[in-house]
Amino acid sequence: MWTYHGSLPLRCDAAGVPLPELCIAVAQGHRGVGIGGMLLDALFADLAKDHDAMCTNVHVDNPAKRLYERKGFRPDGQGNGPLGLALIKRFR
Ligand SMILES: CC(C)(COP(=O)(O)OP(=O)(O)OC[C@H]1O[C@@H](n2cnc3c(N)ncnc32)[C@H](O)[C@@H]1OP(=O)(O)O)[C@@H](O)C(=O)NCCC(=O)NCCS
Numbered sequence: 680m681w682t683y684h685g686s687l688p689l690r691c692d693a694a695g696v697p698l699p700e701l702c703i704a705v706a707q708g709h710r711g712v713g714i715g716g717m718l719l720d721a722l723f724a725d726l727a728k729d730h731d732a733m734c735t736n737v738h739v740d741n742p743a744k745r746l747y748e749r750k751g752f753r754p755d756g757q758g759n760g761p762l763g764l765a766l767i768k769r770f771r
Pocket residue numbers: 703704705706709710711712713714715716717736737738741742743744745746747
């Protein structure tokens with residue numbers, strides 16, 4: 680799991696500063712037991728020190744969307760490509 684800033688930012692804050700973008704995967708065979716959720720909680724605690732929000736892109740059919748929504752990401756319109764959905768998680 681990491682965050683990055685793409686050369687084409689997915690979303691920016693009100694001042695035009697690109698939001699950190701999430702990339703996450705848990706090894707096959709270890710998914711669905713809470714590891715992804717715990718990783719996200721740790722990431723939020725860390726990022727919230729310096730950022731108001733973060734974002735991610737998810738394919739409309741990716742079950743990961745349920746985890747993101749449970750963790751407070753909210754849809755923010757078109758993401759990458761025709762089937763990409765942008766999501767934003769606000770920390771304050
Ligand atoms: C998405 C991912 C990081 C979540 O980690 P995890 O440890 O499985 O997550 P948790 O156990 O905390 O939460 C379970 C949730 O993960 C998601 N999930 C479970 N299996 C998944 C899979 N094979 N692919 C994508 N998401 C999955 C679902 O949202 C699930 O929620 P649900 O129980 O309501 O169905 C992990 O499933 C994964 O690596 N998937 C493949 C890579 C990927 O799709 N990354 C996200 C790209 S946007």
